[in-house]
Amino acid sequence: xxxxxxxxxxxxxxxxxxxxxxxxxxxxxxxxxxxxxxxxxxxxxxxxxxxxxxxxxxxxxxxxxxxxxxxxxxxxxxxxxxxxxxxxxxxxxxxxxxxxxxxxxxxxxxxxxxxxxxxxxxxxxxxxxxxxxxxxxxxxxxxxxxxxxxxxxxxxxxxxxxxxxxxxxxxx
Amino acid sequence: xxxxxxxxxxxxxxxxxxxxxxxxxxxxxxxxxxxxxxxxxxxxxxxxxxxxxxxxxxxxxxxxxxxxxxxxxxxxxxxxxxxxxxxxxxxxxxxxxxxxxxxxxxxxxxxxxxxxxxxxxxxxxxxxxxxxxxxxxxxxxxxxxxxxxxxxxxxxxxxxxxxxxxxxxxxxxxxxxxxxxxxxxxxxx
Numbered sequence: 001x002x003x004x005x006x007x008x009x010x011x012x013x014x015x016x017x018x019x020x021x022x023x024x025x026x027x028x029x030x031x032x033x034x035x036x037x038x039x040x041x042x043x044x045x046x047x048x049x050x051x052x053x054x055x056x057x058x059x060x061x062x063x064x065x066x067x068x069x070x071x072x073x074x075x076x077x078x079x080x081x082x083x084x085x086x087x088x089x090x091x092x093x094x095x096x097x098x099x100x101x102x103x104x105x106x107x108x109x110x111x112x113x114x115x116x117x118x119x120x121x122x123x124x125x126x127x128x129x130x131x132x133x134x135x136x137x138x139x140x141x142x143x144x145x146x147x148x149x150x151x152x153x154x155x156x157x158x159x160x161x162x163x164x165x166x167x168x169x170x171x172x
Numbered sequence: 173x174x175x176x177x178x179x180x181x182x183x184x185x186x187x188x189x190x191x192x193x194x195x196x197x198x199x200x201x202x203x204x205x206x207x208x209x210x211x212x213x214x215x216x217x218x219x220x221x222x223x224x225x226x227x228x229x230x231x232x233x234x235x236x237x238x239x240x241x242x243x244x245x246x247x248x249x250x251x252x253x254x255x256x257x258x259x260x261x262x263x264x265x266x267x268x269x270x271x272x273x274x275x276x277x278x279x280x281x282x283x284x285x286x287x288x289x290x291x292x293x294x295x296x297x298x299x300x301x302x303x304x305x306x307x308x309x310x311x312x313x314x315x316x317x318x319x320x321x322x323x324x325x326x327x328x329x330x331x332x333x334x335x336x337x338x339x340x341x342x343x344x345x346x347x348x349x350x351x352x353x354x355x356x357x358x359x360x361x
Binding site: 165170171 | 251252254255279280284285288289291292296297
């Protein structure tokens, strides 16, 4: 009881949405993390991510109709890449939650949710551009910021910049 | 010394070398290309606007490289933009001048080490005549750079290469520190 009293109203709302998702998907998602800044859970069965996203968007008790952000993350110690999605429910519920999805650093991929939230289209392209995360089922997975023929993934921790680009020296 | 300082004869005739007349015409209507790349462009626009009024120098931004004499590279040049900058530079008719404004286009600025996408100095792709330091430079500094370009044009002669004109400009450089001190003490600061 004491613990529950320490948890803010926002996190309690978020925990309620988590239990709806957990009821449906069970072990496919991790335990709920009561992070006071942004509570989150992780999708353990990566293949189910698109289904979970659709469920979260359309379930009458969830209605996560707005993707505020999708960020890419590099976890070099665990040999993984991942995304963090910040989801909100605009005009329906005051709750918001973050969802993490991870895949192997070499040859791994994450299902695209561009068909669920159109915002994800460009955000996934950015995550692909910066970290080289492959998104299965993305309608147009091209680089979005770097030139099309850029080499490497700039935001990976082990990134080394290329020596020259079209004959122009790149490092200082 | 300006062309008009030479003085007219009694019959309203001005005798001057051809290159002095050409130089006077060029430096009195320097048309920069109207494009900006980052925050320096805001400062450049402020310089163009009424408070600093570049039009008193005959400097007026043009919307086409084919009508421009001067390229003010105002801001961060990314690798993607560098190729476009070169293309725009090549579309400008000669004689053309380039002013690199601010730390980013001078040397990469704050992106010099970790900015993988930034060109570390626009002089890697096009020849630069005048560098204006600052992050961003104040309008006064930009005007100083533009006046340097005018001085460079004044140094030019028919048959003289740009390198020689730049060398002559460097030889005629004035150490600004004593002048600043003089102004300060005159202002009683």
